[in-house]
Amino acid sequence: MYEWLNNLPKAELHLHLEGSLEPELLFRLAERNKISLPWKDVETLRQAYAFNNLQEFLDLYYRGADVLRTEQDFYDLTWAYLQKCEEQDVVHTEPFFDPQTHTDRGVPFEAVLNGISAALADGRELLGISSGLILSFLRHLPEEAAFRTLEQALPYRDAFFAVGLDSSEVGHPPSKFQRVFDKARAEGLLTVAHAGEEGPPEYIWQALDLLKVSRIDHGVRAAEDPKLIARLIEEQIPLTVCPLSNTKLKVFGDMRQHNILDLLEQGVKVTVNSDDPAYFGGYVTENFMALHESLGMTEEQARRLAQNSLDARLAY
Ligand SMILES: Nc1ncnc2[nH]cnc12
Numbered sequence: 001m002y003e004w005l006n007n008l009p010k011a012e013l014h015l016h017l018e019g020s021l022e023p024e025l026l027f028r029l030a031e032r033n034k035i036s037l038p039w040k041d042v043e044t045l046r047q048a049y050a051f052n053n054l055q056e057f058l059d060l061y062y063r064g065a066d067v068l069r070t071e072q073d074f075y076d077l078t079w080a081y082l083q084k085c086e087e088q089d090v091v092h093t094e095p096f097f098d099p100q101t102h103t104d105r106g107v108p109f110e111a112v113l114n115g116i117s118a119a120l121a122d123g124r125e126l127l128g129i130s131s132g133l134i135l136s137f138l139r140h141l142p143e144e145a146a147f148r149t150l151e152q153a154l155p156y157r158d159a160f161f162a163v164g165l166d167s168s169e170v171g172h173p174p175s176k177f178q179r180v181f182d183k184a185r186a187e188g189l190l191t192v193a194h195a196g197e198e199g200p201p202e203y204i205w206q207a208l209d210l211l212k213v214s215r216i217d218h219g220v221r222a223a224e225d226p227k228l229i230a231r232l233i234e235e236q237i238p239l240t241v242c243p244l245s246n247t248k249l250k251v252f253g254d255m256r257q258h259n260i261l262d263l264l265e266q267g268v269k270v271t272v273n274s275d276d277p278a279y280f281g282g283y284v285t286e287n288f289m290a291l292h293e294s295l296g297m298t299e300e301q302a303r304r305l306a307q308n309s310l311d312a313r314l315a316y
């Protein structure tokens, strides 16, 4: 089944480039940039990947991202991810990057964007993988900081097609960023947002009504609100679901409790994605495989999930 799932052409629509930083590359970049790390080796770092919630993960994710300093680092990070895409028949990807994670440490915005963009261009040319980049704001930071990031990014408007919203969800509702997203849409950008990962269904309503998103990232807590589920089905709003992430961050206690196949059978446009594969134990095929092993996902369901991912693309 693994090979069959691996060979299924698919799109990945929820992937944080910083979350694809494998421990081996993290150590190599630390050495290249002469940064000392608190972990003695790759194995010790991997052992630290045990999380009870989103925040515990984010603390380590931001710590890991500190080894990314130069344009070449961002190129290498993105290129390594694209090689995984090639291995797993991901024919199209719409990754996120979090500029504030880097600019707040003094890394120039241009180094981040140019490194990522150059790798995505090579991915298109050398691997035949189409892509579109999403600039994501960190929701635990103030609205003002998101505005500054958008202003900084607008001169490079052609390098990304949408804005997103990620980081610590609870206590930072989409409404906090309504004006920033209004500005982004006025500039012709599309919008997406993480909502209903740890946060309540109300945050999904806000993402739809206030941020006017084209997709919801995660959205699994929509299942608690029948009216919301009816709307997602009626409007065929895609959810970019990340099964391994949800179990590693204890959104679901166990993969056997995951609701993705129930949502699929109800008619919700769900897709399968890896979120932060270096931290959660697998890329997109491993996420499909977990659904097969724990939920009995059939080949027919896998085909529908893969087709949903191709249908839910926003960048061409
Ligand atoms: N799953 C996730 N939720 C929120 N912010 C994130 N940043 C990276 N991964 C994330």
Ligand SMILES: [Zn+2]
Residues within 6 Å of the ligand: 014, 016, 166, 194, 217, 275
């Ligand atoms: Zn995410």
